[in-house]
Amino acid sequence: MSVKNIYVIGVGLIGGSIARDVKNLNPNISLFGVDSNPTHLKEALELKVIDFKATLKDVANADFVILAVPVDVSVKLLPEVLDLVSDDALVMDVGSTKSDICKVVENHAKRRNFLATHPIAGTEFSGPKAALLGLFKNKTNIICEIEKTAFKLQEKALTIFQIMGMRIRYMNPEAHDKHIAYVSHLSHISAFMLGKTVIDKENNERDIFDMAGSGFASTVRLAKSSPAMWTPIFKQNKENVIETLEEYISNLTHFKEKIQKEDFETVFKEMENTNRIKDILNGIE
Amino acid sequence: MSVKNIYVIGVGLIGGSIARDVKNLNPNISLFGVDSNPTHLKEALELKVIDFKATLKDVANADFVILAVPVDVSVKLLPEVLDLVSDDALVMDVGSTKSDICKVVENHAKRRNFLATHPIAGTEFSGPKAALLGLFKNKTNIICEIEKTAFKLQEKALTIFQIMGMRIRYMNPEAHDKHIAYVSHLSHISAFMLGKTVIDKENNERDIFDMAGSGFASTVRLAKSSPAMWTPIFKQNKENVIETLEEYISNLTHFKEKIQKEDFETVFKEMENTNRIKDILNGIE
Numbered sequence: 001m002s003v004k005n006i007y008v009i010g011v012g013l014i015g016g017s018i019a020r021d022v023k024n025l026n027p028n029i030s031l032f033g034v035d036s037n038p039t040h041l042k043e044a045l046e047l048k049v050i051d052f053k054a055t056l057k058d059v060a061n062a063d064f065v066i067l068a069v070p071v072d073v074s075v076k077l078l079p080e081v082l083d084l085v086s087d088d089a090l091v092m093d094v095g096s097t098k099s100d101i102c103k104v105v106e107n108h109a110k111r112r113n114f115l116a117t118h119p120i121a122g123t124e125f126s127g128p129k130a131a132l133l134g135l136f137k138n139k140t141n142i143i144c145e146i147e148k149t150a151f152k153l154q155e156k157a158l159t160i161f162q163i164m165g166m167r168i169r170y171m172n173p174e175a176h177d178k179h180i181a182y183v184s185h186l187s188h189i190s191a192f193m194l195g196k197t198v199i200d201k202e203n204n205e206r207d208i209f210d211m212a213g214s215g216f217a218s219t220v221r222l223a224k225s226s227p228a229m230w231t232p233i234f235k236q237n238k239e240n241v242i243e244t245l246e247e248y249i250s251n252l253t254h255f256k257e258k259i260q261k262e263d264f265e266t267v268f269k270e271m272e273n274t275n276r277i278k279d280i281l282n283g284i285e
Numbered sequence: 286m287s288v289k290n291i292y293v294i295g296v297g298l299i300g301g302s303i304a305r306d307v308k309n310l311n312p313n314i315s316l317f318g319v320d321s322n323p324t325h326l327k328e329a330l331e332l333k334v335i336d337f338k339a340t341l342k343d344v345a346n347a348d349f350v351i352l353a354v355p356v357d358v359s360v361k362l363l364p365e366v367l368d369l370v371s372d373d374a375l376v377m378d379v380g381s382t383k384s385d386i387c388k389v390v391e392n393h394a395k396r397r398n399f400l401a402t403h404p405i406a407g408t409e410f411s412g413p414k415a416a417l418l419g420l421f422k423n424k425t426n427i428i429c430e431i432e433k434t435a436f437k438l439q440e441k442a443l444t445i446f447q448i449m450g451m452r453i454r455y456m457n458p459e460a461h462d463k464h465i466a467y468v469s470h471l472s473h474i475s476a477f478m479l480g481k482t483v484i485d486k487e488n489n490e491r492d493i494f495d496m497a498g499s500g501f502a503s504t505v506r507l508a509k510s511s512p513a514m515w516t517p518i519f520k521q522n523k524e525n526v527i528e529t530l531e532e533y534i535s536n537l538t539h540f541k542e543k544i545q546k547e548d549f550e551t552v553f554k555e556m557e558n559t560n561r562i563k564d565i566l567n568g569i570e
Contacts, residue, residue: 120498140495169495176496182483183497187504190479193536195562196555197529198467200536209565210425210454211461212468213405217566218506219472224563227556231549238544244482245541249534251478251485256530259523264516270481271512277480278509280494281502 003156005030007054007062009077011044013122014094015068016131019049021164024133032058044128057084064090064156071095072232075104082110090153092117096180097236098144098173112150115157118142118176119166120184124224137165142180144173181240186248188222188230189241195223288441290315292339292347294362296329298407299379300353301416304334306449309418317343329413342369349375349441356380357517360389367395375438377402381465382521383429383458397435400442403427403461404451405469409509422450427465429458466525471533473507473515474526480508 006022008015011033019031033050035041044050059065059081067074067081074095081091082105092115093101102116121139123130141161146154161168171179198220202208234241258266291307293300296318304316318335320326329335344350344366352359352366359380366376367390377400378386387401406424408415426446431439446453456464483505487493519526543551 120496122498122500124500139498142496167495179487179493179496182486183493183501186482187479187501189537189540190475191504192556192559193533193540194472194475195559196536197471197533199559199561199565201467201529201532202464208464208468210452211405211427211464212566213407213424215407215409215507216468216472218503219476220562220566221503222500223556223559224566225556227553227560230556231553234544234552235547235549238547242541242544244486245537245544247486248478248482249537249541251481252474252530252534252537255474255478256527256534259519259530260527262520262523264520267519268512268516271477271508271510271515274477274480274484274508275512276484277505280484281497281505281509 003029003063003160005032005062006064006066007032007034007059008050008066008068009034009056009059009081010067010069010073011035011040011049011128011131012068013126013130014119015066016044016047016049016128017121017133017135018066018068018094018119018164019044020131020133021136022160023048025163032062034058040128044131047128047131049128049131056080059084059089060086062086062089065092067091067093067095070229070232071097071101071236075100075236078105078114079108082108082113085110085113087113089113090115090156092157094119096184096233098142098176100236102145102173111148113153115146115149115153116144116173117157118144118180119161124221126226126229134165139166140169141166142169142171142176144171144176146170177237178240181237181244185233185237185241186244188225189234189245190248191220191222192225195220288314288348288445290317290347291349291351292317292319292344293335293351293353294319294341294344294366295352295354295358296320296325296334296413296416297353298411298415299404300351301329301332301334301413302406302418302420303351303353303379303404303449304329305416305418306421307445308333310448317347319343325413329416332413332416334413334416341365344369344374345371347371347374350377352376352378352380355514355517356382356386356521360385360521363390363399364393367393367398370395370398372398374398375400375441377442379404381469381518383427383461385521387430387458396433398438400431400434400438401429401458402442403429403465404446409506411511411514419450424451425454426451427454427456427461429456429461431455462522463525466522466529470518470522470526471529473510474519474530475533476505476507477510480505 031050032054119141316335317339404426
């Protein structure tokens, strides 16, 4: 791998985890961290997620830049980063939305230095402390508009993903954003609103949470996620997110009406049909 | 423990797991299984979840009967079981609803032989194969109307729960059903309808599920649960379940409208407030 140094912009869960994997695979690579949060940068150094602190301007020296910041920051920073980097550098983003980021550099002179990716892995935690070695092993990485990236840089990126153990899927940004709204963005809203509904109701009765079992914990887990990360995702993917929410609300309302009408045969059948999720989930968990 | 034999009616996830714990704690106890499903009974014997097959009438010989069947079957069987058992026998149910079961034996001559319990533990699987040793360790067990059970039988039950490592909470059946709707029943519907929404949309595009990560898997996990178990729970706890669903739908609709109106400050704040679930969940997971 002809990469001697990597600049990670945003040393949090995703950026930090990629850094850990890369360092583990090749200890000779120098890892530079850039972050608007000085505490995170200090933590990342202490935890050896990165080797050195750096500033945005330093990316001029980068072989490889990983942009791992909230998606609203990504669309602002990416053109600046591309302006700064050398002609041979690879710049990759890892955001959960792909249309806006692809659009913002559509006509950039260095478009061929950029690769749009979405490595689908994570936990509900954030910051450099949340960075995990091996987080991406056997996980899916969606790559968008591969044909717009220079061939040599494609090769460089794919080699790294392969060593990290990721499965690659190619998709256009619009299809990515549409489907990811169903299999990821909706789950987060579902969990956040479940958490809200229960907290609102049981606010003054803390003992009630003694009644909550592992099922509740599992369903509401994503409500621990970072609002700073998720608000801009919902903003960028507004149309798709609203569509999924409307379908979800309609299904919930329909289910509620069946209970109200005591049509428990339909209630049973809807659950039985959805049990198919067992087969679908095989391999994800 | 003066219990020589235990009859488990319904040798599935919960009944089978209790049987495993009891046998582990005292190998001298004889475990008899009763089940309307002959395959389950055979499996339970093969897996050594029970020592012997039995029929309902045999409970006349029981020291202790555990009724671990769907809640609609429980309300039918409990009066029959109480009719059959000896004066010293303890009969316990383990259902996820408590009002109907308490009502159905309110005036039964052997009401004092019955203890209404809800051990809050489980997985999304069912049947004797799903029975786990130690499932109830450090879990909460809600006991309703303790004062209506004979003192000596209370003592017998509490000794068993203590050895199993359960935390006991006392609650009236109405309060139990109201709160459990929030922290358990709603999570199940939320997961089932999330699964349905995604399956309906992505039915013809199986590749899409490659995009689903561990977050989706966690949020939708309960959609693998048994419709035969859950339909009668929603039926018995209809009013409370509808109330929780209405609040959940209203919160989702409100969140959707904030996204539509591009009020992302409120979107952020709602998620930030719900992050408190982190502290609440400590100790559950």
